[in-house]
Amino acid sequence: MYDLILRGARVVDPLNGLDAVADVAMENGKIAEVAPTIAGSGREEIDFTGLVVQPGIIDSHVHLGSIWGSPFGPKMLAMAGVTTCLDMAGPLADVLDNVPQYGAGINMAILQYASPPFTFKTSSPSESEMVELIETSLAEGALGVKLLGGHYPLEPKVSSLLVKTALERRAYVAWHAGTTENGSNINGMREAVEMAAGRPLHLAHINAYCRGAVKPEMEECAEAEDLLIANPNILCEAYVSPKNGTRLTCGPDGKILSKVTGNCLRRFGFSEDREGVRAALLAQKAFVVYDAGGYSDLMTGPEALARWEAAGTDVGGSFNVNPPLPRIELARAVRPDGAFVVDAISTDGGCIPRNVILSQGLSLVKLDVLTLPQFVQKTSLNPARMLRLKTKGHFSVGADADITVYDFATQTPVASFVAGRRVLWKGEVVGKSASVICTERGRAAIEARGMKAVTVDPGEQVERLKAV
Ligand SMILES: [Zn+2]
Structure with missing residues (x-):
């Protein structure tokens, strides 16, 4: 007798070529059987007739560090139907310290930021400083490191050495493109692709380089696609929200610290x-991230201005800077070999309030930009492969029973399961703690914190699947 059987939903599992009404059985946290009708009864059964059941949603670009908004990231992701996420900046200790209180039962991989003014003292750290940061981060349970070049740039030769140093140590490396020479735009993207020199680099949010900062946005989009097709070693995602995420902090001289915020204000x-942020908030062009009582939300206008001033300008913020057409084009584009150009649909959400994979991503299916199996491929199967998670992203027998259940008509999550256990249930997050996806080198540190470690090898090659 199986532990749990989900009955009657439309089950979409692109790896196994399944898109049909079926039953899904789980046993010991794994998928035990998927069939049109599973005979007998489970110890527990749930009827999901009329809903969609897919392998758990994996958001391959989120933020969990409370400096980016709040400590509520895991809960906000779980509320949106996400079961696994890749945190794109840490800070590692902050994210892990918050798990006992704020973990929501999801799986998380964490990249430690590798940028001044945080983990490096200057914008030209030495190779030994880099090695120390990388080794320490892996030993403490990070999956790898993130270069925040777009916000806090390093010199090109330093960025290049950092990417190389981290990849040589089989760390997962992600880069928000940008150096002291090139900004967070298509030129910065081209530079980052060149610096990866054929190594497996995760280039963050491709849509951010296609906002029309250098050339018309669709020309930038075409160039981004050409770069990705010519450099299949680059793994990537693009997000579907119009909003970006940044910080609105000003330095002692009154100048904005983040280059991205500078770009947005200029745009x-x-x-x-300081004057520019004040005017942008009053003009309702800039948004402030605030604690809305157990989750983060955005606000603008005079009240947002008051909060920003009360916090001494040091708050997370957002601007509506992502034009729609590049987001659609980057979601649908396919390589000559049949694989998607952009591997995954992400949100850059988490504690930044835009966890919109279902609420906005499913619109791509309704617009015929993607089929539903393709949507599942880009929100679960492909990101599982990016994270080298072989037992996630599909419903093969023995795969992890990570499942997201949603209502396609309303684009809202209904339930989720991680390793067969309920995480989102009846509109509430009932999951606790977290499983941490890390390298073998971080296992002991994660287990010492009382969390489950799921180990992977980011140095492994990723073989791309054709778009279904
Ligand atoms: Zn981000």
Whole structure:
């Protein structure tokens, strides 16, 4: 007798070529059987007739560090139907320290930020400083490191050495493109692709380089696709929200610290300083991330201005800077060999309030930009492969029983399971703690914290699957 059988939903599992009404059985946290009708009864059964059941949603670009908004990231992701996520900046200790209180039963991989002014003292750290940061992060349970070049750039030769140093140590490396020479735009993207020199680099949110900062946005989009097709070693995602995420912090001289915030202010015609942020908030072009009582939300206008001032300008923020057409094009584009150009659909959400994979991503299916199996491929199967998680992203017998259940009509999550256990149930997050996806070198540190370690090898090659 199986532990749990989910009955009657439309089950979409692109790896196994399944898109049909079926039953899904789980046993000991694994998928035990998927069939049109499973005979007998489970110890427990749930009827999901009329809903979609897919392998658990994996958001391959989120933020869990409370400096980016709040400690509520895991819960906000779980509420949105996400079962696994890749955190794209840490800080590692902050994210892990918050798991006992704020973990929501999801799986998380964490990349430690490798950028001044945080983990490096200057914008030209030495190779030994880099090695120390990388080794320490892996030993403490990070999957790898993230370069925040777009926000806090390093010199090109330093960025290049950092990527090389981290990849040689089989760390997972992600880069928000940008150096002291090139910004967070298509030129920065081209530079980052060149610096990866054929190694497996995760280039963050491709849509961020196709906002029309250098050339018309669709020309940038075409160039981004050409770069990705010519450099299949680059793994990547693009997000579907119009909103970005940044910080609105100003330095002692009144100038804005983040280059991305500077770009946004300039784009909307404001100065890149304290006065510019003030005007942008009052003009409702800039948004402030705030604690809405157990989750984060965005606000703008005079109240947002008051919060920003009360916090001494040091708050997370957002701007509506992602034009729609590049987001659609990057979701649908396919390589000459049949694989998607952009591997995954992400959100850059987490504690930044835009966990919109279902609420906005499913619109791509309704617009015929993607089929539902393709949507599942880009929100679960492909990101599982990026993270080298062989037992996630599909419903083969023995795979992890990570499942997201949703209502296609309303684009809202209904339930989720991680390793067969309920995480989202009846509109509430009932999951606790977290499983941490890390390298073998971080297992002891994660287990010492009382969490489950799921180990992978980011140095492994990723073989791309054709779009279904
Ligand atoms: Zn991000």
